[in-house]
Amino acid sequence: MRLREPLLLPLIAIASGILLAQTVDFSLRDAAVPALAFAACSLLPITRWLRTATLMLALLFAGAFLIPWHQPKSLPVIDSELREVVLLEGCVVVPTLFSDDRAQFTLELAPGARTRVSAPSRAVADAVGGDSATSNEGLELAYGQRVEIEARIRAPHNYNNPGAFDYASYLAHRNVYWTALVPSGGEIRVLPGQCGSRFMEAIFRLRVAALRRINQLYPGNNYTSAMLEGVLIGESRHLERVWTEDFRRSGTFHALVISGLHITVLASVLLFLLRFVPISIGKALILTSSAAWLYAMVSGFSVPVLRAAAGFTMFTLARMLFRRARPLNLLAAVAIGFLTWDPSQLFDASFQLSFLSVVAITALAAPIIEATSGRIALAFRSISNVEVDPHLEPRLASLRVELRLFAETVNLWTRVPLSWILHIVSGIGRGLLFFWDSAIISAAVQVGLAVPMAVYFHRLSFTGITANLLVVPLMNAVVPAGFLAVFTQWHWAAWLTERLLLWSAKIAAWHANLEPAWRVPNPPVWLSIGFSAALVLVAILMRRGSRQVTAPSGRGSVTTADPEVPILSRDHRERLSLESDNNPVEINPKPAKRNIWATTLQYVAVLAVFALLGLLIRSPWRPQIDPGTLELTTIDVGQGDSLLVVFPQGKIMVIDGGGRLEYGRNAQSNNHSKLDIGEDVVSTYLWSRGIRHIDILAATHAHQDHIGGLASIMTNFHPDEFWTGANPPAALIAQARSQGVRVNEQRASAPFDLGGAHIEILAPTPDYATFPGQAANNNDSLVMRIAYGSRSFLLTGDMEGPIEYQLLALGPALHSDVLKVGHHGSKTSTSQEFLDAVAPSVAMISAGYDNSFGHPHPTVMARLEARGAAILRTDQDGLATVKTDGHRLFFSLNAWSEHQKPLAYPEHLTN
Numbered sequence: 021m022r023l024r025e026p027l028l029l030p031l032i033a034i035a036s037g038i039l040l041a042q043t044v045d046f047s048l049r050d051a052a053v054p055a056l057a058f059a060a061c062s063l064l065p066i067t068r069w070l071r072t073a074t075l076m077l078a079l080l081f082a083g084a085f086l087i088p089w090h091q092p093k094s095l096p097v098i099d100s101e102l103r104e105v106v107l108l109e110g111c112v113v114v115p116t117l118f119s120d121d122r123a124q125f126t127l128e129l130a131p132g133a134r135t136r137v138s139a140p141s142r143a144v145a146d147a148v149g150g151d152s153a154t155s156n157e158g159l160e161l162a163y164g165q166r167v168e169i170e171a172r173i174r175a176p177h178n179y180n181n182p183g184a185f186d187y188a189s190y191l192a193h194r195n196v197y198w199t200a201l202v203p204s205g206g207e208i209r210v211l212p213g214q215c216g217s218r219f220m221e222a223i224f225r226l227r228v229a230a231l232r233r234i235n236q237l238y239p240g241n242n243y244t245s246a247m248l249e250g251v252l253i254g255e256s257r258h259l260e261r262v263w264t265e266d267f268r269r270s271g272t273f274h275a276l277v278i279s280g281l282h283i284t285v286l287a288s289v290l291l292f293l294l295r296f297v298p299i300s301i302g303k304a305l306i307l308t309s310s311a312a313w314l315y316a317m318v319s320g321f322s323v324p325v326l327r328a329a330a331g332f333t334m335f336t337l338a339r340m341l342f343r344r345a346r347p348l349n350l351l352a353a354v355a356i357g358f359l360t361w362d363p364s365q366l367f368d369a370s371f372q373l374s375f376l377s378v379v380a381i382t383a384l385a386a387p388i389i390e391a392t393s394g395r396i397a398l399a400f401r402s403i404s405n406v407e408v409d410p411h412l413e414p415r416l417a418s419l420r421v422e423l424r425l426f427a428e429t430v431n432l433w434t435r436v437p438l439s440w441i442l443h444i445v446s447g448i449g450r451g452l453l454f455f456w457d458s459a460i461i462s463a464a465v466q467v468g469l470a471v472p473m474a475v476y477f478h479r480l481s482f483t484g485i486t487a488n489l490l491v492v493p494l495m496n497a498v499v500p501a502g503f504l505a506v507f508t509q510w511h512w513a514a515w516l517t518e519r520l521l522l523w524s525a526k527i528a529a530w531h532a533n534l535e536p537a538w539r540v541p542n543p544p545v546w547l548s549i550g551f552s553a554a555l556v557l558v559a560i561l562m563r564r565g566s567r568q569v570t571a572p573s574g575r576g577s578v579t580t581a582d583p584e585v586p587i588l589s590r591d592h593r594e595r596l597s598l599e600s601d602n603n604p605v606e607i608n609p610k611p612a613k614r615n616i617w618a619t620t621l622q623y624v625a626v627l628a629v630f631a632l633l634g635l636l637i638r639s640p641w642r643p644q645i646d647p648g649t650l651e652l653t654t655i656d657v658g659q660g661d662s663l664l665v666v667f668p669q670g671k672i673m674v675i676d677g678g679g680r681l682e683y684g685r686n687a688q689s690n691n692h693s694k695l696d697i698g699e700d701v702v703s704t705y706l707w708s709r710g711i712r713h714i715d716i717l718a719a720t721h722a723h724q725d726h727i728g729g730l731a732s733i734m735t736n737f738h739p740d741e742f743w744t745g746a747n748p749p750a751a752l753i754a755q756a757r758s759q760g761v762r763v764n765e766q767r768a769s770a771p772f773d774l775g776g777a778h779i780e781i782l783a784p785t786p787d788y789a790t791f792p793g794q795a796a797n798n799n800d801s802l803v804m805r806i807a808y809g810s811r812s813f814l815l816t817g818d819m820e821g822p823i824e825y826q827l828l829a830l831g832p833a834l835h836s837d838v839l840k841v842g843h844h845g846s847k848t849s850t851s852q853e854f855l856d857a858v859a860p861s862v863a864m865i866s867a868g869y870d871n872s873f874g875h876p877h878p879t880v881m882a883r884l885e886a887r888g889a890a891i892l893r894t895d896q897d898g899l900a901t902v903k904t905d906g907h908r909l910f911f912s913l914n915a916w917s918e919h920q921k922p923l924a925y926p927e928h929l930t931n
Contacts, residue, residue, distance in 0.1 A: 027352035033076040034356060037083020038363045044084075051085035054078075086363040096133040096197055100173055102870060108135070108200065109168045111215035115224055116144055116160040117257055124257070125161050126196065127169070128215075134195045137169060139202035147208040161208075163224035164216040168209045171200035177869040179701050180656045180898025180914050183542070183708035193364065223317045230318065231255060233506045237514045244518050247276070251495065252502045254278035254319040261694050263525075267491075268477075270531035271466065271484025275495035275524070278319050280328025280374060283312050285499045287332055305336040323358075324370050330354045351378045369476045373469060380468025383559035385461045392460075393453040399423075400449040404442050423449075455489060462488040468555060470633055471548045474540040478707050480637055487531040494524045539736045541639050541707040551632040554625055561622040643710040645670060646903065650777050650808040652815075652838060652864070653901040655705055656894040656914070659868030659875070660725035662702050663815065663840065667775025668808060668906075673716040674737070675802075675815060677702050679728015698729020703736045705899070711737070715775075717761075718743035719752060720803075720817030722796035731755060745783075745802030745817070747790040766802055777808040782830070783823050798843055799823050805836060809906020814858055816842035816849070824854040831857070837909060838862045838902050841884075845876020845893075855883050862890045862902055862911060869895040 041051070058078035062071050100106045110127035113134065117124050123144040128134045144161060161167060175198055176188040191197070202208065230253055238244045246258035259276075267273040275281075287308050294304040312329040319325055331354045338350075355375060358365050365371045399416040402408055403424065409417040427441040462485045473479055481487070498520045505513035543551075645651070651666040657678025665673040678697035706714075717739040719727045727749050734742070734755060742756040742763050756763050767788075771780040783803035790800065801817030814836035820843060827834055839860035842849035844867040863884045867875040876893065884891050890911070892900035898914035 025346055025349040025352060027349050027356065029072075029076060030079050031352040031355050031359075033079035034083035034086075034359055035366055037080040038086060038359065038366050040080070041084040041087035041363075046084045046088055048085065048088050051081050051088065055081035055085055083359070083363070086360065090363055092192075095192075096130065098129075098173055098198065102174075103172055103872075105170055105172055105203065105206070107168065107170055108173070109166070109211070110135070112161045112163055112165045112167060113216060113220075115163050115228055117255070119257060127167065127200070128195075132195050133197055135173065135198040135200045136191075136196055137171065137200045137202065139169070139171075139206065139208060140204055143202055143206060143208045147210050160228060161210070162221075162228070164214050164221045166211040166213050166215050168211055169200065169202055170206040170208075171202045173198045173200045174870050175199075179658065180894070181701065181705045181708075182899065182914060183704060184656075184701070185704075189364075193362070227253060227318050227320070230506055233509065237505055237509065238518070241518075244521060247521055248498075248502050248517065251276060251278065251282075251498055252319075252506070254322045254325070256694075259694065261696060266525065266528040266532040268479070269481070269535045270487040270491070270528045271479070271481025272487050272491040272495075272524075272528050272531075274373075275488075275492050277324075278322050279324040279370075280331070281492075281496070282319075282499055283315065283325060283328035283332060285496045286315060286503075287312055289500045302340050305339060309333045309336045323365070323368070324374055327354050327358060327371075327374060330357060347378055347382050351375060369472065372472050376468055376472065377465050379559075380464045381461055383563060384468060384555070385457075385464035387562040388460050388464070389457050393456050397450065397453055400446045400453070403446045404439065458489050459485055467629065467633065470636060471543065471551055474543055474636055475548075478539045478541065478703070480538075480540055481535065483531040483535050487528060490527045491524050494520050494527070498524070537735060537738070538637065539703070539707065539712065540637060541643070541710045541712050543636050543639070544641065547632060547635060551629065551636060554628040554632060557625040558622065558629055561618060561625060564618070639710065639712055641710065642670075643672075643712075645672075645709070649903045649905050650806065650811070650813070651901060651903045652806075652813050652840070653899060654840070654864045654866045654892070654894055655702055656898050657697050657701050657729070657866070659844070659871045659873070660697065660728070661720070661817070661844070661866045662697075662729065663866075664706070665806065665813075665815075667777050669776035671716070671775030672711060672714045673718060674702070674706070674714050674733060674739075675718040676720055676726040676817075677729030677733045679724040679726065696729060696732050698732035699736070702729050702733055706737065713737055714739045716741045716743060718802060719745070719749060721745050721798065721800040722747060722749040723798070723818065726818070727752060734759065734761065743802065746788050746800040747794060747796055749796075766804075771807075777806050780805045780807075782827055783819065785826070798848070801842075803827070805834075808904060811838075811904040811906055811909060812836040813838040813840070813902070814860070815840045818843040818849070820846075820848045821851055824849065824851055828853060828857055835859050837904070838864065839889075841865045841876070841880070843875075844868075844871075844873070845880045846873070847877040847879050850880050850883065852883055855887060859887070860889050862892065862909060864900055864902065865891065865893045865895075867893060867895045871895070 037051075040046075055078050058074045058081065062074040062078065066074075098106070108127065108129060110129040112125055113128045114126035118141055121141050123139050123141045124136065125139075125144075126134055126136050147167065148161065176191050176196075178184055178187050231249055234248050234252070235245050238248075242258070243263060246260070247263065249255040250259050264273060264276060267276055290308045290311055291304055294307065297304075299307075309329070309332055312332050316322070316325040316329040331350050334350050334353055355371075358371070395413075395416070396419075398412060399419045400423075403420060406424075409420055412420070423445050424442070427438055427445055430436065430441050431438045466481065466484050470480055473481075498517055501513055501517045501520060504510070505517050645666045647670060648668050649666075650668055651664070653664040653666075655662040655664060655678070658680075660678035660680075661676040662678040663675040665675065667673070678701060680695070680697065714733075714737040717730065717734055717737070719730055719742070721727075730749075730752055734752070738759070739761055742752070742761045744753070744763070744765050746765075748763075748765055753763055766781045768783055768785045769781050771778045773779075781802070781804050784800060788800075798818035798820050799822055801819045801823070803817060803819050803823070804815050806813045806815070812835070814834075816839070824842070834857045836858050837860060839855075839858050839862070841863050845865045865876050881891070892902070892911060892913060894900065896915065900911065900913050902909060902911040904910070
């Protein structure tokens, strides 16, 4: 049997080898020897199936070979102390981009070793001899300039929680191994001479010129400028999260991200324009392919765009060699090339989503379209040609007759020429079929991408089917209209582009308001596998049904639903007859009768898909918690606090949600950050444990490093209660009430039972006074002690010395086995007297890696070490968890090796 997409099996084999190498530690020799051996076996005189099997095994080990082959032998190192200002010299390889009063650019310090630099705009202006007080235009450090900077340098650091995004590896794949901060007063000097390549210099000049022209088109309009920079050039640093949230919720965010769709739109427009130029189709395809590669480079070497450019190039080669370009085969060829170049692409979300989107369209949507609108579309083609009617099935022929009669009636009433009416009727019919096809494609993509969307984004859009029908065409129109405005500077083109963007945003916002506020936790492995297997089975059964071809004896008629039967021309599907043995052979698009068992199996598979999809959405299973234990987890949120408390009876409390604490002029930039700690860090961890609802959300006090992420957490997990300390955050109180969450301002009280444990609020005291408009204070903190059996946890927020001294009046009742150290280990908290009264066995500190505050302070660390407490720090150990069954304490750290067992402190060692 000849495969229609012969490259799919090699792709599956190579991808399987890459996956195998992630679980088995292969050396180059371990992978190369079996790969060569199986390849040699395929040359022996064996059966066809055995030869195919040996070749696939050879490719499997070749895929495993790619992992150690691409493994970096060593990472570059810079010898510098923590927060030491060092002198760096390098080549600008990514020009300056300005944001507020900061400038960012990338320096290559040595071949393959780069650092991302953040510097005051003033320093860049001084370096190029300009004045940043008026405008940043013309003040960029250009590609190829040699510069010297004074900066503090550090290696990128991930949020060290299970399932967290590996930001360090993301940068390392772009040869970026450090971030450098030029301090206020730091100097940047432009050195004589040039570096880099002339070709890349020209590419970046085009990119900078395009960005500059976009800003000139929309002076003072930050929204339109930033959106166009992202959509046309792939520059997203000026995009604010609030502008894109509606697109995320409505499932249309992909329309904003520069992707292969841009290549498709631009190639279509360019090919259309080249039709008016007297050149052959081959030359037009070559010019278009060259333009696709140029755009891929100017847009920042985005991998999805590079993949699309490679795919279009292969399509061009196939056309020039008179070969049929099958989408899945092209996609497999491009995927093999990119995996060979970088096998880690297999684990990249954009790679998986791009590949699965095309698979869903080809394997799921195409057969449905061909069996429905694909047949009906024949009735609307050459509608005035009555000679076509006898070659169609009776229903379609009858429809054509009715449409012509309708057109003749309208012609008699209105005197409008009959040909015009027939064109209008045909256009309306084709338009309705187009929207049907688009809806089927959108639904197929939504279902086909359900598992990766749940895993990566924890979203399944219900309004995405209709939202994509409207937003995607509008955003597709933005691409040519935007480039026309950029190249010509025509005001009408700029106005049209802005209107298209605004209409898209309004449609996305309308759909986002209809979208249920459901978020999806990580699905179990068995569900992901079962859902994917059911989808594959449906695709195979639909594909087999679409390929049935029969030729009844006597008439020589052919029945087919396959769009790729050679007798049907790609451009002239209305050609419905051919000559065979001097007898006319009719093409009847009516499907042949199918086997009843195959049809039944297909219906069962479809029902299984929707049943498993329902389970994926509802997630009816229990989260990953240990019944009968009290758990305290400090989530790594950088310089901030976020705690997860799981009670013995299963109740879940989240205390604080992290955030980004900034001061002065930079404080407002926190509101525009693309990183939401509550959404991207805390919620991601909770979803990784299967948590979709929390019982209590608490804010210890109103500092941004504690409450910055709470708005997202409240929206994502729908708590029953919202607890606050003194001087509660007004915005969160209003949000809680609008979402039907009970607000409870806690004050010191007698112990009460909660979820199988005893909880006591220690601060703020009932007489602790705050005033309207008063700034948040660390001593506003909500302090609580949770006891289970003979064990207890003390949670202090950012409580400082004055409140600590008040709590000393509790005497022995203040003792706790686990202390969440106050104020990130600052010297203003955890006094010696307080520490002696608590006498903890375990001290947990939430602090940011290499933070500018110097937390935890050395004096606090010395006090904790002198007491012999086990110290768990998020900046060094990542997420830390302490559990107790009421007698023993268990703790584990995310930064430890997964093979290392959690430590247990027996009761007699922690009294």
